[in-house]
Amino acid sequence: MNAKKVSMKDIAKEAGVSTALVSYVINGNEKEKRVGKEIAIKIREIAKKLNYEPNQVAKSLRSGKTYTIGLVIADISNPFFANIARVVEDEARRKGYTVIIGSCDEKADKAWDLIKVLMNRQVDGFIIVASEHSEKQIRHLREKKIPFVLLDRHFPGLNTDFVATDNFKASYDGCEHLIEMGYDKIGLIAYKLDMHHMHERIKGYQSALEENKIEAKKEWLAEVEFENLENEVKRAIDGFLKMENRPEALMFATYGLAINGLRYINELKLKVPDDFAIVSFGQAEIFELYYCPITYLLQPLEDLGVKAVDVLLNKINDKETPLTQVLMKAKLIQQESSKMKVK
Amino acid sequence: MNAKKVSMKDIAKEAGVSTALVSYVINGNEKEKRVGKEIAIKIREIAKKLNYEPNQVAKSLRSGKTYTIGLVIADISNPFFANIARVVEDEARRKGYTVIIGSCDEKADKAWDLIKVLMNRQVDGFIIVASEHSEKQIRHLREKKIPFVLLDRHFPGLNTDFVATDNFKASYDGCEHLIEMGYDKIGLIAYKLDMHHMHERIKGYQSALEENKIEAKKEWLAEVEFENLENEVKRAIDGFLKMENRPEALMFATYGLAINGLRYINELKLKVPDDFAIVSFGQAEIFELYYCPITYLLQPLEDLGVKAVDVLLNKINDKETPLTQVLMKAKLIQQESSKMKVK
Incomplete structure (x- = not known):
């Protein structure tokens, strides 16, 4: 940001050494070139004092790295x-x-x-x-x-x-936790997405149900489209509510799904956890600040x-x-x- | 992503025209060069069919733009x-x-x-x-x-x-709204920041108070440091609570301040709006999903x-x-x- 850019030559002049020596030090080759420690320190101090900025392009050309x-x-x-x-x-x-x-x-x-x-x-x-x-x-x-x-x-x-x-394990843990807390009708709202991480979240949920001798009912899994998310989540929840023996707990496979779900649950004046217990993926301040803090899977x-x-x-x-x-x-x-x- | 990159020459060959003509069309100069409409369409279709990818670097070199x-x-x-x-x-x-x-x-x-x-x-x-x-x-x-x-x-x-x-106006409007709703002791939590937008938010708040014949008390303005935000916001709220005639409404100058403030207000088991009415800058799902939805200044x-x-x-x-x-x-x-x- 100086009007005139400081060069290695300027540093060399100030330090009373050769430009080559300055270059060794600035580029971190002083050991290999056996530059004395004191002179290396002196050169670095002068570079700092003069606000020397290494030319990134030149550095890149030398190292082949950017x-x-x-x-x-x-x-x-x-x-x-x-x-x-x-x-x-x-x-x-x-x-x-x-x-x-x-x-x-x-x-x-x-x-x-x-x-x-x-x-x-x-x-x-x-x-x-x-x-x-x-x-x-x-x-x-x-x-x-x-x-x-x-x-x-x-x-x-x-x-x-x-x-x-490990999305399979995370989802498995979330679902098993709900089972341990006494819920045996558990819905999952996930994205209709041909991606491994989403498949794993679905499979983990299904495995936890099955290993706990609960049939993973097809209609408990709602796969929604990323486009038109708000309405898709509403439709999924409406679908759950209409079922006989409806799910009493919900898992959300992502934060975005949870936000839309919670908004609609509020709109319907349903209460968490009495009307729906909830476990969600993702993380957001809302999980702490919601009137009923939300259980979630904290990814590292x-x-x-x-x-x-x-x-x-x-x-x-x-x-x-x-x-x-x-x-x-x-x-x-x-x-x-x-x-x-x-x- | 093709094994071999498709060139303009390939397109020219397929279309039975000169490479120069393909270049005019691909680079959008066909009008100026009076290329026939039909042939332009044909060239574009072939380019699409062959998955032609214009060479961005070459394009940049020509136009001097990236x-x-x-x-x-x-x-x-x-x-x-x-x-x-x-x-x-x-x-x-x-x-x-x-x-x-x-x-x-x-x-x-x-x-x-x-x-x-x-x-x-x-x-x-x-x-x-x-x-x-x-x-x-x-x-x-x-x-x-x-x-x-x-x-x-x-x-x-x-x-x-x-x-x-217009941060002055936004802050003025937020503060005036609180005054209209019957509050006359209003605190502001802002950042200690030498930036115009923050100064304007503070000034807007102060002007709204003064123009409504309310003294803008110095101790009602808490300017907190960005570092160590959580504790700084707690200290500010503790400060307000200790005052005789304490502020009964709070403005937060940013979303981050509001999140930290709301978290602490929950922790203290204080109720919004009875213990503190609130208006905040910023926007976040939490403003809708909080048990008491938060009034905020929606920036465009x-x-x-x-x-x-x-x-x-x-x-x-x-x-x-x-x-x-x-x-x-x-x-x-x-x-x-x-x-x-x-x-």
Whole structure:
């Protein structure tokens, strides 16, 4: 931001050493070149005093790296992803990388546009929260040997690095908790989505029912479309309410589903947990601040983000690093919305 | 994503025309070059059939443009900014631009790192939600004639393009509404922040009190630090509660302040609006879903985002475009939290 940019030459002049020596120190090669410790410190201090800014382009050309990570996420307006973006950014910055983010609105073609734009701009690698139908893109990146790691969602058919939550286990735990609290008619509202993480949430719920000798009735599972979400959730809840022997507990497979569900439950003047006990995926302030705090599956957002950066940087620094595939545990946070059923 | 990239030559061969003709059509110059309508349609269809992908780099080199916008926002984990990012993206995409986002955690030095990274990657311009102490950066961009527009926050001392909310008026309206509802002891919790938008929110509140012949007591204004937010908000509320003649209504200058305030009010088992009537800035599902829905100032997020893209693209296409400075009105959404005081 100086009127005139400070160069290595300026630093060399001030320090009374050669420009080459300054370059060794600034680029972190002083050990290899056996530069004395004191002179290295002196050069760094002068660089700081003069507000020297290393020329990122020149640095990139030398190292073949840009020290930039592309983060492609499915939907920036979803607080889970917005918060994980924040974690990825903090961690990457700690490691000397800048993150540039793109959001694809859960659309594979938009994701592909973003990946192309970011590849053109030469990011060193990608962290990707994948959207439906994006397997082809992922395969393409793999073929081109572009370093990437999938975050939060992965494709079991594709052998890639990934860092995600164990969704089957989380959903199983949530459903089993409701059973333990005395509920045996449990509905699940999920997305109609051909994605592994969503399938796992459905399967975990069904397995918990079956292993507890409860038939997982087909009509207890409502799969709704992402488009027109509000009405789809209303219709699902209306459907439950019309059933004989209706579900008395509900699971929501995502935060967005829960918000819409709770809004409609309020509108109908139904009470949680008396009319519907609730367990939800996702996380949001609303789960704490709702009149009846909501039991939810806390995904290890911080650990997921940090680990994804870690895996990606290993990959960037050594493309032959073996695959890392991590499934992390979600934690069930028990609150009022799933308290013991009054018989 | 094809094994072999389709070129204009391939399209020309298939269509039985010259490569030059294909180029005119693909680059949208057919009118100027008087290409027949039918042949243009045929070329486009073949391009589509063959999955032709224009080479973005080549296109950029020709036009000197990258069709990419850098969006630098203060904090991606704040839902207001995450949602405005979504609007900017949708609008930019409609106009043929891709948005890459960086978040700076309300730190000017991080913002500057991001702007440099994005400049190196040659975005055509910036939409910036500025953070404190970033005037120097903004001035630098202006001097370098890099197209940019400030969004949501601006610096009155700097004559730049901006699109923001009229924060003075919004805050005035919120406070006056509380007065009309019978409250005359009104506290404001704001950030201790040297930013125009925050000053305006404070001034609007003070003016509404004074113009209604209520002394704006110094101790009714709590300015809290962004760091250690939770405890700072608690301390502010504790302070109010200890006063003789304590405030019976509270305004929160941002969503983050409101969330922390409401959490503490719940913890203290105080009731809204009986113990504290409330009006807040920002927007969040919680304002609807709280047991006592919260009155808030709805900022025109959609209009702000769309207008910012519009102003920036005009600037990109003609650097000599005169300045556009827009202040939009927030709308007071009246709910239960500010209902008429029971005398």
